[in-house]
Amino acid sequence: MPTTIAFDVYGTLIDTHGIVLELEKLVGEQAQHFSQTWRDKQLEYSFRRGLMQNYVDFSVVTRQALDYACLACQQGLTSAEREHLLEQYRTLPAFSDAKQALEQLKAQNHRLFAFSNGRGEAVTELLQAAGLDAYFQDIISVDELKSFKPNPAVYCHFLRRAQTNSETAWLVSSNPFDVLGAMSAGMRAAWVKRSGTAIFDPWGIEPNLTISSLVELEQTLNA
Incomplete structure (x- = not known):
């Protein structure tokens, strides 16, 4: 689904x-x-x-x-x-696993959104430079709310803009504060552990999913 x-x-x-x-x-x-x-x-x-x-x-x-x-x-x-x-x-490179993962997920008809602290125009420029912009249904920026992650209001804003609810939406992030913020707002979240030495904040809350590469998402979400 x-x-x-x-x-x-x-x-x-x-x-x-x-x-x-x-x-x-x-x-x-x-x-x-x-x-x-x-x-x-x-x-x-x-x-x-x-x-x-x-x-x-x-x-x-x-x-x-x-x-x-x-x-x-x-x-x-x-x-x-x-x-x-x-x-x-403004033209930073994409991680090597990003394009393949987005291609796989889009092929499975998942609804993909970029969700960022950056302004919409800046994020668009960044994703275009990295060759990733075409995979997203929309770009949703916290700038629309004039706040920053992990304010719970920005995750609620995402859900409204994406016309979805917390039970059916996932956040994917390598930033533990972002994962915790989304989960606190009722969303499910996947933590991308990009380094073997990365530590998830010991708050007694674990991500719904921990992966080492974005390409693991397609198999996991479709399991």
Whole structure:
């Protein structure tokens, strides 16, 4: 039976550390650490703004997190260098399993949606650059609600926009906070454990499904 599936974008379909090669040209051996600091602070800032009810576009969060990473890593990147990195961030690569998984699921007539903290236009550009946009029925952004994941209201917003209910919808995400947020809102959720060392938050709640690759979804959902 076709299922409604909300795919997180950043970190699940799109590799946020795909920026490392560009960073190596600017910060050398610090590239991996810089990238992780940037991503961690990007998420932290979105959490803070959600709690403060002080919403800004996700691109502003990303820019401010980049500024923080420059300070934390003691890298005095110029304005032009920062703009270059932000431009590259808009065309990050997809994970190698994303296209195959989406093709399989679409062939099974599942209803596929991109569901992201990013603005709709930015997510569209990102998915187009990665060659994934054609697989989705729609892109649903938290920007429409002026909040961020894991605010329960954004998951309810997804369900309304997708014209479905929590009993028949899945969230797929590599971010434990996103999985927990969706489950707290009544959705089922699959955690994509992209690293053997990744840890799911020990809150006494387990994902409905844990997979190491997106291509496992088709077999599991159709079992």
